[in-house]
Amino acid sequence: MKLQDKVAVVTGAASGMGKAIAILYAKEGAKVVVSDINLDSANATVKEIASSGGTAIAVAANVAKEEDIQNLIDTAVSTYGTLDILVNNAGIMDNFVPAADLTDELWERVFAINTTGPMRAIRKALPIFTEKGKGVIVNIASAGGLMGSRAGAAYTSAKHAVVGLTKNVGFQYATLGVRCNAIAPGGVNTNISTSINKPNAFGMERAMAGMSLNPRAGEPEEIAKVALFLASDDSSFVNGTVVTADAGWTAY
Numbered sequence: 001m002k003l004q005d006k007v008a009v010v011t012g013a014a015s016g017m018g019k020a021i022a023i024l025y026a027k028e029g030a031k032v033v034v035s036d037i038n039l040d041s042a043n044a045t046v047k048e049i050a051s052s053g054g055t056a057i058a059v060a061a062n063v064a065k066e067e068d069i070q071n072l073i074d075t076a077v078s079t080y081g082t083l084d085i086l087v088n089n090a091g092i093m094d095n096f097v098p099a100a101d102l103t104d105e106l107w108e109r110v111f112a113i114n115t116t117g118p119m120r121a122i123r124k125a126l127p128i129f130t131e132k133g134k135g136v137i138v139n140i141a142s143a144g145g146l147m148g149s150r151a152g153a154a155y156t157s158a159k160h161a162v163v164g165l166t167k168n169v170g171f172q173y174a175t176l177g178v179r180c181n182a183i184a185p186g187g188v189n190t191n192i193s194t195s196i197n198k199p200n201a202f203g204m205e206r207a208m209a210g211m212s213l214n215p216r217a218g219e220p221e222e223i224a225k226v227a228l229f230l231a232s233d234d235s236s237f238v239n240g241t242v243v244t245a246d247a248g249w250t251a252y
Contacts (some may be wrong), residue, residue: 002232004029005030006030007030007084007085008033008083008086009072009073009076011088011090013035013089015191017188023054023224025227025228030085030231033079035060038060057079063088064109073125083129085135086121086138088162091192092113092195093193094152096151097200098203101202107154114159114162115162118162130173130178132177135178137180138181138227139165139166141183142159143184143187143244145158145159145160147210150207150210152203163182163242166240170241181230181238181243183223186245186246188218
């Protein structure tokens with residue numbers, strides 16, 4: 001098993017890509033801390049892992065809150081003794097709101113969850129990783145973090161920031177045994193669309209311009225396999241980069 005006895009924290013792991021990553025990591029031998037703002041659904045993921053003989057606990061966490069991030073990582077360490085892998089997966093969409101219609105409230109909420117949350121989790125995990133000279137960070141970015149219009153202005157900016165954070169951390173901590181990479185998924189069949197309630201008509205129309213080029217939607221399990229590769233020693237020479245998983249969508 002590729003993650004035997006590793007301890008992994010996965011945020012947004014109650015559903016979608018986070019759930020698939022948590023389940024696959026557990027199958028590969030990791031002890032998984034299943035984190036989500038929805039504790040009941042996180043517990044359901046833990047139950048599914050346990051039913052297959054895996055090891056996991058659920059921790060309620062709103063990644064936009066510093067105290068929740070602190071508690072999440074502290075709980076992982078107090079329960080399993082250390083932390084080896086951090087997966088920053090939790091995220092929300094932004095209703096395709098373009099810059100002219102953007103409010104401070106929406107901008108700050110999207111950044112709080114999609115960018116500041118990962119930064120704080122990384123900040124908390126790095127001393128653990130550097131002390132033992134080894135650790136892996138996997139950030140879930142997006143095709144929207146590579147292209148200009150796959151979402152609204154806030155989401156696009158926040159995911160571009162995640163890409164920049166990934167490269168910065170990957171390079172600066174490379175000599176201390178830490179690897180930090182990101183995955184940029186294309187369209188994936190998850191429930192993130194539930195965070196879209198009143199899409200901006202203009203913004204959505206502009207974002208849809210490139211949608212017809214998408215070869216197909218992916219499944220969460222396909223992203224989980226990429227996350228397993230990045231978390232395991234199979235990717236020991238991969239650092240500070242973004243792996244695009246989108247069936248070729250952004251290759252045009």
